[in-house]
Every structure is written in C-alpha cells, then in structure tokens.
Amino acid sequence: xxxxxxxxxxxxxxxxxxxxxxxxxxxxxxxxxxxxxxxxxxxxxxxxxxxxxxxxxxxxxxxxxxxxxxxxxxxxxxxxxxxxxxxxxxxxxxxxxxxxxxxxxxxxxxxxxxxxxxxxxxxxxxxxxxxxxxxxxxxxxxxxxxxxxxxxxxxxxxxxxxxxxxxxxxxxxxxxxxxxxxxxxxxxxxxxxxxxxxxxxxxxxxxxxxxxxxxxxxxxxxxxxxxxxxxxxxxxxxxxxxxxxxxxxxxxxxx
Amino acid sequence: xxxxxxxxxxxxxxxxxxxxxxxxxxxxxxxxxxxxxxxxxxxxxxxxxxxxxxxxxxxxxxxxxxxxxxxxxxxxxxxxxxxxxxxxxxxxxxxxxxxxxxxxxxxxxxxxxxxxxxxxxxxxxxxxxxxxxxxxxxxxxxxxxxxxxxxxxxxxxxxxxxxxxxxxxxxxxxxxxxxxxxxxxxxxxxxxxxxxxxxxxxxxxxxxxxxxxxxxxxxxxxxxxxxxxxxxxxxxxxxxxxxxxxxxxxxxxxxxxxxxxxxxxxxxxxxxxxxxxxxxxxxxxxxxxxxxxxxxxxxxx
Numbered sequence: 001x002x003x004x005x006x007x008x009x010x011x012x013x014x015x016x017x018x019x020x021x022x023x024x025x026x027x028x029x030x031x032x033x034x035x036x037x038x039x040x041x042x043x044x045x046x047x048x049x050x051x052x053x054x055x056x057x058x059x060x061x062x063x064x065x066x067x068x069x070x071x072x073x074x075x076x077x078x079x080x081x082x083x084x085x086x087x088x089x090x091x092x093x094x095x096x097x098x099x100x101x102x103x104x105x106x107x108x109x110x111x112x113x114x115x116x117x118x119x120x121x122x123x124x125x126x127x128x129x130x131x132x133x134x135x136x137x138x139x140x141x142x143x144x145x146x147x148x149x150x151x152x153x154x155x156x157x158x159x160x161x162x163x164x165x166x167x168x169x170x171x172x173x174x175x176x177x178x179x180x181x182x183x184x185x186x187x188x189x190x191x192x193x194x195x196x197x198x199x200x201x202x203x204x205x206x207x208x209x210x211x212x213x214x215x216x217x218x219x220x221x222x223x224x225x226x227x228x229x230x231x232x233x234x235x236x237x238x239x240x241x242x243x244x245x246x247x248x249x250x251x252x253x254x255x
Numbered sequence: 256x257x258x259x260x261x262x263x264x265x266x267x268x269x270x271x272x273x274x275x276x277x278x279x280x281x282x283x284x285x286x287x288x289x290x291x292x293x294x295x296x297x298x299x300x301x302x303x304x305x306x307x308x309x310x311x312x313x314x315x316x317x318x319x320x321x322x323x324x325x326x327x328x329x330x331x332x333x334x335x336x337x338x339x340x341x342x343x344x345x346x347x348x349x350x351x352x353x354x355x356x357x358x359x360x361x362x363x364x365x366x367x368x369x370x371x372x373x374x375x376x377x378x379x380x381x382x383x384x385x386x387x388x389x390x391x392x393x394x395x396x397x398x399x400x401x402x403x404x405x406x407x408x409x410x411x412x413x414x415x416x417x418x419x420x421x422x423x424x425x426x427x428x429x430x431x432x433x434x435x436x437x438x439x440x441x442x443x444x445x446x447x448x449x450x451x452x453x454x455x456x457x458x459x460x461x462x463x464x465x466x467x468x469x470x471x472x473x474x475x476x477x478x479x480x481x482x483x484x485x486x487x488x489x490x491x492x493x494x495x496x497x498x499x500x501x502x503x504x505x506x507x508x509x510x511x512x513x514x515x516x517x518x519x520x521x522x523x524x525x526x527x528x529x530x531x532x533x534x535x536x537x538x539x540x541x542x543x544x545x546x547x548x549x550x551x552x553x554x555x556x
Contacts, residue, residue, distance in 0.1 A: 003325075007355035014347050087338045090305060091395065094332055095355035097304045097321040254306050 004096050004105035008079075012109065021078065022113060025071035025158075026121040029064030033125035036063040037132035044136025054220070057140040058150045061129020062217040065154045068121060069213060072114050072158050073182045076165025079106050080246075081175040089255045099250045107166050107243075114162035118155040126151070146219030153216030153228045160232065161186075161209070164239040170246030186210055209235055256281055256434055257302060257330075257403060261311035264297050264458075271297045273458040274311070279436045279451075281402065284429045286449030286466070287438035288540065294458035295438040296334075299407045303332050315403055327356040330403040331396030338392065341381030345372055345391050348380060352398050366394040370424075386417040393424065403434040410444060422448045442540035446470070454543060461543050469539065477507040477515050480528035487524045491515065499542070506532065508542070 012019050040060050083089040096102050130139040172178040190210045202224040205211050212231035257279040264272040272294040279285045289295050300306040302313040304320030315330045323329050339348050349363035367373050370390040410418045429435045439445050452469050454462040484505050499506040512531050519526050
C-alpha cells in the first residue's frame with residue numbers, strides 16, 4: 001500500500017492540469033465568498049434588526065465552498081479518467097497489479113489533498129468574508145461558537161465530493177461522462193428542483209448534495225433539510241455506493 | 256523466465272488463446288510470432304496480469320504477475336506506445352514508476368540515458384515522435400533492472416534506423432543473460448532479431464523451436480514439375496507429405512528430395528523438374544500458419 005501511495009503522490013507532484021484544478025477550487029472559494037460578502041455588506045444598511053439576527057455571517061463568508069465543489073469533484077474524477085484516456089492506467093497496473101490498492105491509494109491521496117485545500121480555502125474565505133462583512137457591522141469573528149462546526153462541515157463536504165469524484169471516475173472511466181454527471185447532480189439538479197411545487201422542494205431538496213453542503217456550513221440549519229452531520233452521512237452513502245460500482249468495474253473490466 | 260501452461264482465454268464463443276503452453280528461457284531473444292489476431296497481445300496481457308485467463312496459468316520466475324510484490328523489478332514490459340499522459344515530461348513519467356516500486360529516484364535518469372533520451376528528459380511526451388515514445392516505453396520497462404522483458408510489437412511504426420536500434424538493444428539485453436520475449440507478426444524481422452521462436456495461430460501453439468531449426472524446416476521443401484502430377488501427388492500424400500499445387504508445379508514438404516525421386520521412378524512418372532527450394536522464412540511462416548488460419552485455407556481450397 002505504501003508503494004501505491006508513493007506512486008500516486010509522485011504522479012501529483014508536478015503541478016499538471018489535474019492538480020491545477022485544486023488551485024482553481026481554492027481561488028473560486030475565496031473569490032465567491034468575497035463577492036457574496038460584498039453584496040451582503042452593501043445591503044447591510046437596509047437590513048432590519050430581525051434580519052440582522054437571522055443573518056448567518058459564518059455561512060455567508062463560506063459561500064465559496066459551493067463554488068469550489070465542481071472543481072474539487074473534477075480533481076477526483078480526472079485522476080482516474082485521464083489515466084484511462086491516455087492508456088497510462090495499464091502502466092499503473094503493471095507497477096501495482098492490485099487494482100483495489102491503486103483505487104485506495106488514489107482515494108487517500110486525493111481526499112487528503114482535497115482536505116488540505118478545503119481547509120486552506122475555508123480559512124482564507126472566512127478571513128476575507130469577515131473583513132468585508134465587518135464594513136457593514138455584519139462580522140462575527142473567529143470566536144463565534146458555530147464556526148468550528150461550519151469549517152469542519154465545509155472541509156468534510158469537499159473531501160466527500162472529491163472522493164465521490166474518484167469513485168465516479170472509476171465507475172465511468174470517461175472524463176466527459178463523469179463530469180457531465182457531476183455537473184448535473186451538483187449544479188443542474190438544484191435548479192430543476194427549484195421549479196417544483198414548494199412541498200416537493202421541501203421533500204426532495206434535502207437529498208441534493210448542494211443542499212447537504214449548504215447545511216454543512218450553516219449555523220442556522222433549515223427545518224426542511226437534514227441536519228449537517230446527517231446530510232454528510234447521506235453524502236457518504238452516495239459516495240460509498242458509487243465506490244462499490246467503481247471497485248467492481250476497475251477489477252472486472254480490463255483496461 | 257516466463258512459463259505458460261494451458262493458458263486459455265475466450266471472448267464469447269471464440270477462444271482467442273487456446274490451451275497454450277510454452278517456456279521462454281533466459282539468455283536469448285525469443286520471438287513470439289503469429290499473424291495479426293492470433294492471440295499474441297492477449298497472451299502478453301495475461302502474462303502481465305492485465306487480463307485474467309479463463310484457464311491455465313502464466314508465471315514470471317515461477318510466480319504469477321499479481322503475486323509479485325515489486326513487479327517492475329522482476330519483469331519489464333512495453334505493451335503499447337501510448338500509456339503516457341502527454342502533458343507529463345519523460346522524466347516525470349519515469350519518476351512515478353520508480354516511486355511505485357520503491358526504486359531509487361536516480362533510476363529514472365539512468366534508464367533515460369540508457370535509451371538515449373537524456374537530452375529530452377524535461378520535454379513533454381505529447382511532443383515526442385513514435386520512435387521516441389517507444390524508447391521511453393523501453394526505458395520504463397528497464398526501470399527496475401528486471402531479468403525478464405516483454406516487448407509487444409516494438410517495431411510497429413518505426414523507421415529503419417529505429418528498428419535497427421531496438422533490434423540491437425534487445426540482443427544486448429539477452430546477451431546480459433536476460434529473458435527477452437518479443438512479439439511480432441513479421442517473420443523476416445524475427446529472423447534477424449531472435450534465436451528462439453514461439454509460433455502461434457488462432458491462439459494455438461504451432462511451433463516452439465530455434466530459429467535455426469525453423470529455417471531448416473523451411474528449406475526442406477522440394478519443387479516438382481511434371482505432366483503427371485496427379486499420380487505423384489496422391490502417392491506422396493499417402494506417405495504423409497504436405498503438398499501445395501499450383502498448375503503443373505507441386506511443392507512438397509516433409510519428405511526428402513531423394514525420396515521424391517525414388518517414388519517418381521517407381522511410378523514411372525516423367526519429371527521436368529526436381530529441385531530443392533530455399534523458401535524464405537516468411538513463406539515458411541505463412542505456410543505453417545495457413546494450415547491454421549481458416550480464412551487463408553479457404554482461399555487455398
């Protein structure tokens with residue numbers, strides 16, 4: 001297993017297209033958090049006292065997590081699909097004939113990198129977001145009681161999404177197919193759900209990964225959603241099932 | 256050493272590799288010969304653990320590929336000239352391979368200069384010519400300094416200079432005492448490169464012998480021209496000779512030229528020509544595989 005981890009780590013060391021998606025994810029997280037915070041801050045003078053009490057300052061400055069999600073997922077997908085696309089996977093299996101170990105090593109390295117990147121992105125986004133919200137007196141600062149849970153939730157959410165990407169890449173093998181699926185589930189599905197009647201939105205919406213992610217960074221969870229950790233457990237189940245399919249395909253179908 | 260015993264692979268009803276058994280010994284270049292679609296690549300993939308056999312076993316130094324802890328130190332393989340992410344540089348590609356089998360990092364530089372690519376170590380593989388990619392593939396095969404090497408169709412698409420380079424390189428590797436197993440569909444190329452041969456057709460073993468023995472068999476054909484060929488052909492066929500007839504010319508394999516003369520005399524058959532033929536290896540190979548290849552046999556009949 002150590003060999004496989006060393007192999008996957010060495011593959012990532014030169015910063016290639018695949019690894020660059022991580023940097024993109026971090027940049028998107030910070031920029032979007034800043035933009036959302038600026039918008040909120042500019043709206044600050046119009047807010048009533050009630051609005052200010054209901055305002056989730058932590059979640060607002062972590063909104064970038066939702067923007068980073070597709071890039072993080074792509075980072076996971078590409079580590080498998082690019083190898084199938086270029087035929088490099090055969091050389092990988094020559095070096096490590098146990099395909100499940102290869103898959104496990106990819107999951108471990110990529111989830112770890114996604115975790116570090118997500119932690120950095122969340123901390124930076126929170127710092128930037130709070131500074132901007134502070135201009136309208138909407139900041140809560142580092143001492144806020146719900147901050148650790150929201151930060152942890154955001155990081156775990158992005159790690160799970162990356163793992164899901166790796167699993168989906170192993171199950172589908174094609175970069176375009178896997179990314180279209182992810183984009184549909186993460187970006188398109190929420191839009192489609194929004195046009196449903198309200199009672200259906202309340203029923204279906206909670207199962208969407210995007211809503212699970214939104215809950216994970218919230219300090220005021222919505223009643224029509226899973227609680228943050230239940231939601232992350234649901235997302236783990238999605239990931240686990242996809243992983244079973246990926247493991248089955250990687251061992252059963254030859255490259 | 257590579258050993259294959261009763262190896263079988265079916266895709267649907269068709270057996271691509273059918274109860275194949277052979278051994279590849281160290282210290283020689285062994286050619287693995289067969290027409291396109293005869294099962295060479297599938298056999299190589301089963302040796303390398305990329306495809307599971309339906310029956311039988313393939314071992315490298317007495318162990319199955321999947322049981323090797325550091326496979327790159329036991330066997331090196333060139334399976335297709337792709338297999339590299341084009342956005343990686345040559346040295347990066349070799350470094351992750353070295354890491355995968357806990358080989359020192361400097362091995363990447365060593366094998367790169369061994370194949371003459373040290374000048375382009377930092378260039379992206381996407382810009383490499385086919386010949387350069389083949390060299391990089393060979394560097395990758397050599398990274399663990401393995402005693403056994405498998406090259407699948409290494410000369411496909413190479414220019415004459417590249418072909419000569421690979422040929423001499425493989426011979427040098429064998430001279431160092433390594434097992435070198437190289438597949439090809441070109442008999443003429445194998446005659447120049449290999450000293451041992453394993454010939455397959457439709458997934459079955461046709462011949463496993465030295466190139467010299469194979470050449471001997473190829474040269475032992477006899478050409479007969481006669482106005483009474485039917486009588487002579489029938490008699491020779493009864494005695495187990497293989498015959499190919501083209502008009503009034505008969506080609507005979509499996510009996511000596513003296514024997515053909517004696518039979519003709521006994522039958523009172525008039526001969527216009529009785530001559531030993533030095534068929535090329537390519538012809539011998541075609542003849543051997545023609546028995547097996549149904550589509551060719553269909554034309555001949």
